[in-house]
Amino acid sequence: MIRIEEISKSFGDNKAVDSISFEVNTGEIFGFLGPNGAGKSTTLNILSTLLKPDKGRIFINDQDLQEHKRACQLQIGVVPQEISLYADLSALDNVLFWGGLYGMPKARLKERAMQALEMVGLADRKKDSIKTYSGGMKRRINLACSILHDPSILLLDEPTVGVDIQSRNHIFEVIEKLRDDGMTIIYTTHYLDEVERLCDNIAIIDGGKIKAQGDLETLGKISKIKDVLTVQTDTLSEQVRNAIRDSLPSCSFSSPATIELECTNIADDTCRLMDVVRESGVRIQSIDTRKADLESIFLKLTGKNLRD
Amino acid sequence: MLRLFKKDQILFWSDKQAVALSFLLPIVLISLFAFTFGGFGNNSNSSEPTELLVVDLDQTPFSESLITALDTAAYFKVIKVGFDPANEKVSTGDAPFALVLHKGLNDSSIQKKPLPFELLYDLAKGMEVRMVRPVLTGHLTQLTNSSSQEIPTVRPPEKFRLELTSLVGETKEANLGLIQAVCGTAILMLLFSVSGLGASILEEKENGTLSRLLYSPISANTVLFAKMLSTFSLAFIQLSIMFIFSWLVFGLDIFINLPALILMITCTAFAVSSFGIFLASIAKTRAQAQSLSTLIILIMSSIGGSIIPMFAMPAIMKKVAVISVNYWGIQGFFDIFWRDLGMVEMLPKMLILLGMGAVMTLISLRFFNKNVLKLV
Missing domain, CATH: 3.30.70.1150 (ACT-like. Chain A, domain 2)
Structure with missing residues (x-):
């Protein structure tokens, strides 16, 4: 599970995240919604250890993220918004490279690489160069690279941007399967239908503050709509x-x-x-x-x- | 198409540092070449006197008076040294030539025999010798004539003789021009190659793979050192291939001192790869890195002897040359291929290259964290 306690982050005078707190339970998909500049990416960057919060604490499976950074990093998978792959490498080489950064034994790495490629439905094209892939296929490999080290927590930053329907559905199926296997997932997107379909709980962030959080029914009550x-x-x-x-x-x-x-x-x-x-x-x-x-x-x- | 053009214009003009460098580059290069070949301003008297090592083996009032007179001439700045130090300085490339006033100069003058002058030089500095020789001959001729008023027994000027002795390269089969071309060009091109590879850090930043690397349990310094290792291996391989090619095609004797050559390639590759990483670390965008690398590489190569051979440089430029990686690399390779120096004599140049690399690496680490890691 993830527990965030009053984290804040400023860039100069701009308070990107202002004392936000929330919890994500094990095996839950948590939707993180907000307009552009609301503080979603900053929060995800703090969770992914790329940024340090100015104040506040984060616990990953009860371990303090700042105190046990490496141990927490091994438990977290990040699917970045950009397609962060090496276009000249094959899908398999990309998956092996990114997975290899987590210090997995070689045999286990190969086994997990094939499992991840099969999970995203691209095992049959594993030897093709990424630059020959469609946008949707690249997104699926982007996801595969992040789950190779078998993280217990997955951060997804708009994973379906510019994706065709087939790949989008494939990504949803993978995410739902990961959730069913007990993975804790934070999901940001601009597509509300995705949140409605996937997310068990939702937090709405704006201006660096969380406006409301809960399931859809709770949010309806809070908003009085x-x-x-x-x-x-x-x-x-x-x-x-x-x-x-x-x-x-x-x-x-x-x-x-x-x-x-x-x-x-x-x-x-x-x-x-x-x-x-x-x-x-x-x-x-x-x-x-x-x-x-x-x-x-x-x-x-x-x-x-x-x-x- | 117009939209793409407009977009590119906006991107270019919004990066003010890249714009400044794009315009600064030609100005700096024009200034550099103008200074190298023409000096500052039009005043031809502003050039510094040429340092002339003089060995006085005669030790007579006549030889003393000649040395004093040479020193007062505007063209020369005389430095009196012993024979062995003069020989060593010329042999190791620290001085282009040395004038020896042999024992018996005064006696020869009295006995009306040819005056025993000798000019020790390095064949690699042949152009400097060719430029200095007529001036030196003219001065000696004039001085021995004027001295004749004080020493009436001096030989008439037509009997004056200046022997030339090359200490380095006289017996060499190697082509001096080939060594200059191979070493100078190799280091110049190497700098361009590694700067491109170093700048790939910025490309990784731009396409998001650097962020992804930093999500994983590896440190930012590891990312930088891994990139540096890549550039080092590229530099080592590229230099090695260039020398092997020169051996195969032009007959450059790369086996003359193979262990020293491998060490010098290693030191040069380290300094050059550090430079590539240094460039990528101080730049914030790829456009900046490209402009900066072009500017710095061309300046370093110009002052360091890659583009303009050292012997063609004015004295001040030779002093400035020591700040460039090219200078130490080229001089190191000259020590191997031309001067036949041993490992011990080459060690200072190797250490300087390693030192330059270490300093640039330390600066890179600082700037990498400050500039490149500003991801969000």
Whole structure:
């Protein structure tokens, strides 16, 4: 597991990370979300030992990262945002090179290299030079290089940028398998659907501070974003609109024929609205529900779109 | 295409140091060559007098008066030495020539025999000798004529004789020009090669592999030393191949003192590879590294004898030359191929090369942590 206690990091006057704390449990995928410049990369760079925090402590499987740097480094795998591979080397040579830095015995290294290549589905192209690979295949090798030394913790920094659907799904499958095998994973991305699919817990960071953390339901509660029911009808008279407002005060009308209702309980609220509309004799044309999703939660909490 | 052009322009002009170096480079080189061949300004009298070692074996008032008169001439700065030190200085390349006033000079003058002057020189400094000889002959002629007023028995000037004795290279089959070309060019090209390899650190920084290396349980210094080892091995192999090629194609006798040659190649490769890493460490971007390396390599090679042979340099440039790796490398190889010096005589040059390498490595370590490791 990973425990971060009030770490801060400044670059000159810019406070990139401001006293953040969170925990990631063993075998959990933890989504780390934030707009550009929010402090995600700085946090990951601190976790990956590339940067030292100005203050605060980090524990990797109960070992202090600063005090046991080498031991912690052996437990951490990092998948960098860039495709950090040697283009002129083959996939196998790259995997062997990066894995070899962790001091694995030669036989074990070769065995793990083949396992990693098979896991990312590129064992059959192991002898091909990386420069002949597609962007998605390079990303998969980028991942393979990071798991070769069998780390218990994996840091993934936007691992699917510029990746085709096939490779993206392959990467998801690998990550899910690693999680199922007990690996603890921190995952940063700009794609909210990836977080919704993969992550057990999420932290939203902005301006160097964590705005909220928890699972999707918890974040929804924190952000106070509700599910929205939208009903299209014939044109509503002022009298009908008043009747609906009297019965359901949280209703609004985005057009003379569109009723929008922020729901506390979507099932109960839908029944009540249907009753009022039916009683007033108005014909319903369509009904649509919009669940509180991560995008709206993120927007509510940070005031920004994730790609801002 | 226009967008790509615009992007490249923005990248270039935003790196102010690279821009400055790009313009500074031609200015510095023009200044260097102008100084080397023309001196500063137009005042021809500003050149320093040539140092002339004089051995007075005659030890008479006549020989003393000649030496005093030579010393007062604007062209020479006389340094009186014994015969053996003069011989050694010329033999080891520390002095280009030495004038010997042989015993019997005064007697020869009285007996109207040819005056026994001798000029000891190194054939490698042949051009300097050719330039100095007529001036020296002219001065001696003038002095012996003017001395005749005080010493009436002096020989008439037409009977004056200056013997030339080459101490180094007279019996050599080796081609002096070949040695200069091979050693000078080898070190020049080596500097360019290792600077390129050294700059690959910056390429690793730019493509993210350096960060990835630092995530792993190896230290930043290990990364630097590994890169230095690569550049050293490249330098060693490149120098060795150049000498083997010169042996095969031009007949350069590389077996004349093979252990010394291997040691000198090792020392030169170490100094040069340290230089490559040093360049990569002080630069922040590859563009800076390229401009800096071109500038420093051309200056070092020009003053160190790779581009312009040492004998063609003015005195001040010869003094400045000692700061360059090229100078010590070339002089070391000259000791082997030309001067036939033993390992002990070559040791100071080897130690200087190792010292230069060590200093540049230490500076590189400091700058590597300061400049190159600024990853985020």
